Amino acid sequence: MNIDASLLRQAAQAAAGGQQYPAATLYLVATPIGNLADLSLRAIHCLSLVDALACEDTRQGGGLLRHLGLHKPLIALHQHNEREGSAAVIARLAAGERVAYASDAGTPAISDPGAVLVQEVVAAGYRVLPLPGPSSTVTALSVAGDTAATSFAFAGFLPTKAGERRTALQAVLAVEGQSQVVFEAPHRIVDVIALLAELAPARRVTVCRELTKQFESIHTADAATLPAWLAADTQRQRGEFVLVLHALAAQVSAEDELPAEAQRTLALLAAELPLKQAVALAAQISGAPRNRLYEAGLKLKRASDE
Template sequence: MLRQAAAAAAGGQQYPAATLYLVATPIGNLADLSLRAIHCLGLVDALACEDTRQGGALLRHLGLHKPLLALHQHNEREASAAVLARLAAGERVAYASDAGTPAISDPGAVLVREAVAAGYRVLPLPGPSSAAAALSVAGDTQAQGFAFVGFLPTKAGERRTALQAVLAVQGQSQLLFEAPHRIVELFGLLAELAPERRVTVCRELTKQFEQVHTAEAAALPAWLAADAQRQRGEFVLVLHAQALQATAEDALPAEALRVLQLLMAELPLKQAVALAAQISGAPRNRLYEAGLAIKNGASAED
């Protein structure tokens, strides 16, 4: 019945032969698997996967039986050749990592590069992503975009240096992954290096005991120690953006600021910024920062 619903919802899409399909799989909750992913898995001739045990379990849940090809970080280059051979024979091949979207802190990038270089189509089937899920609940209003960092180095010195570089970035949310056996150390480093930085901690996203907690870094070690359960599971951290520091070189010209203020009196902020940038030639991001400051200042006076 589930596959019938998937076919009804996604069957109108074209699924060309000799194509590699990157299929996003659930990060914890099986119900997050999309109908399009289910339909595509039913169509492909083989499934390449990071772990054939997990890939096989997913197919069995859907009542499907497909040849499984193991493709993980230790054999990706060699295993890619087997996938390309199937594509050369005109087959459809799907690739799924253990959880989430392939090639984002997971294997898959080498396979994609090899397939594209060989002239085959590579099509994404978007879906579950711990990175997107964490960003959506962070509420980082100061961020102008985000940077995906993934896992920091495991060696202490390299780890500290890498984290210092991440913390120095201005204007962007920084997205980190961490394993449970290193989370105490990471929280300690954050509390030491950036005690006032707001951090959103996402633990066991989409699973039964998922948890989302936002606090200043200085408070994280105590929060973690307060409940032993909080040290379990996989972690996604959003380091909230550090406000951009204005310098004399990037300060807005007085005329650009005047234009922005006039437009803001009549238009929503984004429209006012867009028009002010066209009229004055000033950078849109600086205008947006100035507009937020003006708006927040007006709100504080009300």
């Protein structure tokens, strides 16, 4: 990108220079998730003021500073050394310096390092100030159009082991009334989509790939259709993914939406078998959607426990 870094810094100074930026303070700086133009003027001004930049990857942090025509000492602070890195940051704060922290992309401490750093800095008696900005979670939610949701939950990355991933996804799918945000890597996206299609074929899912980048794509469809959609173009399997699992609408999750015969079959099976097995057999016998049967089975179980 060809820019005049000095003009960027001047614009940042004009827009954000009137605010106070106290010394001996840690500044959490949200950084672009793919498009450098999303860096805020306030973030640029803050980065120009700080005495050092702590970052998840010094190559990423150094590249960001070079983009802005800035040169600052860098402190490596990632998931493997967060406590040691925190000590280095606190030492600088103790000397009265301003220090910024930036993860590789997005908002620190949201499925990225940063939470331990904040905890340590606050415990040491220093201030932490956030600079809001890019977040793949909020970006994906904004474009999902999930009108059934009354709130959302951040599930982050699912477990890498197949059995644990299935259990975790079942728990996520069972939550009513919430959009659920899941992160996934390209080498697991096919498996995760196949699992979604199996467990909740009627669930609406928004698949966001490479958000804000040149080859960004956003696709919303029922989970049952997604394996074929992914397979139709291998480019759709590349990049970083954010999935929004749309909320269960009341009419979808309500037990009385199931045919009476499906409800009776499920109730008989659930009285004798574990819920998962009862739902699988009821789906085979009745042809009713497995996710609706599962929701109805959970209601039966709750009622029997009361």
